Amino acid sequence: GPVASQDLPDEILDFLTLFNGDWDNKAQVEKGLTYNEFFHIKMIPVDIVALRPAATVFMEGSTIGIVRVLAVGVVSLESDGTISVTRYNFTDITKYTPGQFNPKDIANITYADLHGDKTCAAAFEFAGSDTLVGEWPECSRTYNDGKHLTYSDMFSCDHFTISVTLGVNETPTRVPVYFIRNGPRYPLVRAPATYVSPCDKKESG
Numbered sequence: 001g002p003v004a005s006q007d008l009p010d011e012i013l014d015f016l017t018l019f020n021g022d023w024d025n026k027a028q029v030e031k032g033l034t035y036n037e038f039f040h041i042k043m044i045p046v047d048i049v050a051l052r053p054a055a056t057v058f059m060e061g062s063t064i065g066i067v068r069v070l071a072v073g074v075v076s077l078e079s080d081g082t083i084s085v086t087r088y089n090f091t092d093i094t095k096y097t098p099g100q101f102n103p104k105d106i107a108n109i110t111y112a113d114l115h116g117d118k119t120c121a122a123a124f125e126f127a128g129s130d131t132l133v134g135e136w137p138e139c140s141r142t143y144n145d146g147k148h149l150t151y152s153d154m155f156s157c158d159h160f161t162i163s164v165t166l167g168v169n170e171t172p173t174r175v176p177v178y179f180i181r182n183g184p185r186y187p188l189v190r191a192p193a194t195y196v197s198p199c200d201k202k203e204s205g
Contacts, residue, residue, distance in 0.1 A: 007192045012055045012075055015083045015124065016045045017197040018132045018155040019057060020186055023179040034175050039063055041179065046103045047189040048072065050110040055190070058103045059087070072106065072114060073122075083124045083132075087139065088116035120148060130198035131156050152176075157199035 008016075023041045028034070042060040054074045061069035073085045091113060117139045124134030132155040137148035152163045154176075161176035188195070 006053050006190055008055050008190045009077055010195065011077050011081070011083065011126075013188055013191050013195055014126070014129075014198050015075060015132065016055065016057060016188055017185065017199055018130065018157065018160075019043055020045060020188075021181040022183055023160065023181050025177050025179050027180055028178045037063055039177065039179070041069075042099070043073075044103050044186045045189050046072070046106060048107060048109060050108070057085075058101075058106060060099075060101060070101070071116075072109075074116075081125070083134075085122040085124070085136075086116055086118055086120070087122070088114035091115055122153075124153075127154075130202055136162075157181075157202060 020043055023043070025039050029036060029038050040062050042058075044058045046056050046058045048056045051072070051074060054076065057073040057075060059069055059071045059073055060067065069089075071087045071089045073087055076084045076086075078084055088111070120137050120139035122134055122136040124132050127133045132153075134153050136151045136153055138151070139148060149164070154161050158181050160179050162179070163176040185199075188197075
């Protein structure tokens with residue numbers, strides 16, 4: 001039926017292409033100059049029936065094997081062409097271990113299994129066909145003036161960087177945390193057969 005074939009717009013598919021895969025900062029940690037904390041981030045496009053027509057991405061972030069983030073990002077294309085991502089945390093993360101979570105298990109969850117702050121969304125824009133820049137607020141951490149701790153992100157096809165830009169108690173990062181994608185991207189969901197990603201265009205010249 002029409003619901004099953006809700007193709008996502010190219011802008012969201014381009015976003016999900018860049019915002020996709022298993023990422024870590026191992027190369028930077030091994031250099032030993034700035035960071036000694038090992039971060040691993042997994043981002044997988046998923047189709048969650050109860051959350052349609054929204055585009056959704058599963059996000060898992062761990063530090064030294066401890067899950068710090070387990071969430072679903074709801075991705076929207078705004079009228080000005082920017083992309084917003086609202087993070088919904090799972091209400092219970094105690095039963096998951098890093099890397100063991102199967103996205104098929106979340107195909108049937110509903111908003112009742114999640115909690116998020118709709119007023120606290122990340123905002124991204126394309127700085128080029130295969131470069132995404134944005135700001136990601138840490139919604140659970142608010143300062144006296146009501147502002148959130150904010151990370152500045154830049155994604156390209158095979159790497160991305162994160163910097164702490166705003167935070168009273170956190171020192172801004174001297175150099176960004178540098179992540180490299182390991183292995184292939186996860187398959188896109190709800191993409192029309194004609195869709196060509198910006199990274200494929202780049203690779204085919």
